[in-house]
Amino acid sequence: MVMEIEEKVIEAKKASIILASVSTDTKNAALEAMAKALDDNRDQILAANQKDIEAAEKLRRKGELSQALVDRLKVSDSKISGMIDGIRDVINLKDPVGQTMDALELDEGLELYKVSCPIGLIGVIFEARPDVVPQVMALCLKSGNATIFKGGSEALNSNRVIFDLLNQAAESVKGMTKGAFQLMETREEVNDILSMDAYIDLLIPRGSNAFVKYMQNNTKIPVLGHADGICHVYVDDEADLKKAYDVCFDSKAQYPAVCNAMETLLINAKIAEKFLPKMARMYDEACVEMRCDDASFKILEEIDFIKSAGRATEDDWRTEYNDLILSIKIVNSMEEAIEHINNYGSHHTDAIITENDLRKKRFTDLVDSSSVMINASTRFADGFRYGKGAEVGISTNKIHARGPVGMEGLLIYKYILVGNGDKVADYVGPEAKKYTHRRLNKIACDALSRK
Incomplete structure (x- = not known):
């Protein structure tokens, strides 16, 4: 079982590198295909959700599940419409990948660019709410991040149907990366995911206070989220x-x-x-x-x-x-x-x-x-x-991202230095050249072509 999980994670990690370079047009086409798949398969989603609701109500009557969790689990026709609207809102957002955040001339012909890029592989572990899948998948796809989803067992049927519809629709678009999105379903897989800090770059937990605190206390992977909403x-x-x-x-x-x-x-x-x-x-x-x-x-x-x-x-x-x-x-x-x-x-x-x-x-x-x-x-x-189109979660952290987190919380940056055979030796010693450190008014790195 662990090997199967690790294979999925490794596949997604490899796909994340390719996904980071997929064009804006391709990503938007994949998002539109995802929205259409939800719209065309409403009955299938509602039928799967009804199975989960019936099972959850039995557990609630036994005192094993709270009413609040049952409420979060419910998917209605209007909620599906909300999922679709959320995906289409993400289409209308500017592609955040490859944006020049800052540009500095170190010397004439030697230019340094700070450029936005995806974090990589995001692990999303959540309870109950099936609408997390389209929200997060849309934002991760547009921001170029591969994603591992692990939903709660109480939403097993809903999550599976929604994920399969979205994933198949996205992968059907020419130019889209295969294997960038993976779904895990068993309880044991949670602890396995928490140990995979060599592959997973960020964890986003969505669920109860105890659930989020457990994530924060049992992994080396950075965790974005909040434990309480008081x-x-x-x-x-x-x-x-x-x-x-x-x-x-x-x-x-x-x-x-x-x-x-x-x-x-x-x-x-x-x-x-x-x-x-x-x-x-x-x-x-x-x-x-x-x-x-x-x-x-x-x-x-x-x-x-x-x-x-x-x-x-x-x-x-x-x-x-x-x-x-x-x-x-x-x-x-x-x-x-x-x-x-x-x-x-x-x-x-x-x-x-x-x-x-x-x-x-x-x-x-x-x-x-x-x-x-x-x-x-x-x-x-x-x-x-x-x-923000949708959100991956709400963070009470004071580093990286805070409050309702959209695509900006799924981005980091890299520095790109563009030169012409320049060497540090020229800037050392008694006759060293001087750095200009002049701020540049450039919206993109000249050495790179935008998608």
């Missing part, structure tokens, strides 16, 4: 309450089973009694369970219509629910809110609702998160919504 919204005492109701409701209830949904609502004490009752009614009607600190519970316990308010524990401030559950805390100032966010949050996405421009700036300066929202829902923290 997101906050702070409602300031100078907030427009209409905006606050809209943003706070959307951030929690629009789709709670994702990492950019709000988990903790922070409310300034000066407006709590005015704001919280109506907000709680909206949550109550949406079946949101509210876990309150002493101050917010005191406001809500006297309101007869509130059915789902209870007491918060210390653990609630550190919990990513991925469900219709929300912790609520009243704070005395924005500074207290910021301290709470930086202490308990996961540096993912946090928002402020205020009309005070100075507080907007101070909040964005001091909240140490990959995305900070002003008067907008945390749910906007998404690669597609950020105009």
Whole structure:
């Protein structure tokens, strides 16, 4: 089994070198073929997904699978349309490979170029969500990266059908590299992949907190991702309450089973009694369970219509629910809110609702998160919504890539030096030539032809 996996990985690694030089037109044609394959085979995808859903529901009833995981697993006709739109959005993005990022003249006729290039072979390990496959494959293909996919067993049928459709469509296009995309399906293959640091250049895990932490703790391969999505919204005492109701409701209830949904609502004490009752009614009607600190519970316990308010524990401030559950805390100032966010949050996405421009700036300066929202829902923290076509994941790392990661997170660069028989010896000694180190205004390396 290990040898079979290693053969697949080696094949993909070799293909990654060739894929890096495939033309833009060929890559776009492959992407269009992938989009068409999904559109033409909707019934096949939905049938495969239904098998996974039925099996997952049985496990959920036994308590072996969470409702949040079942929700992530579901594929609908509209989700397929979203997959197709995401692929076609990537087609419209500029090819990022081979772009000159910087150009410097070392001396006359000796020019140094910093040029973007693919990372190489990306390993994507994910739970539940079958829509990860088209999102990531589209971005990796356009950015010239080969990819190993390992999905969760709960989405086995969905992943297999979607991957096969996409891979066959891409490889049917003349000029496309064969073997650049591989699918692995058994649980044992995860640990095998984690040990293949000689071949795999970057790992992107998509799944639960425990799942991502396991990846980070058990491999030498660089890992791009986030372990938690503990997101906050702070409602300031100078907030427009209409905006606050809209943003706070959307951030929690629009789709709670994702990492950019709000988990903790922070409310300034000066407006709590005015704001919280109506907000709680909206949550109550949406079946949101509210876990309150002493101050917010005191406001809500006297309101007869509130059915789902209870007491918060210390653990609630550190919990990513991925469900219709929300912790609520009243704070005395924005500074207290910021301290709470930086202490308990996961540096993912946090928002402020205020009309005070100075507080907007101070909040964005001091909240140490990959995305900070002003008067907008945390749910906007998404690669597609950020105009990236799609995303390979959301990173809370502080190196390489941060926030919703699109193609820019799948690129690195190389230096290309163009000379004419130049040698270092001429620049050493008492009569050494001098470097000019003059910045060049060039959009491409003259020695290279763009695809």
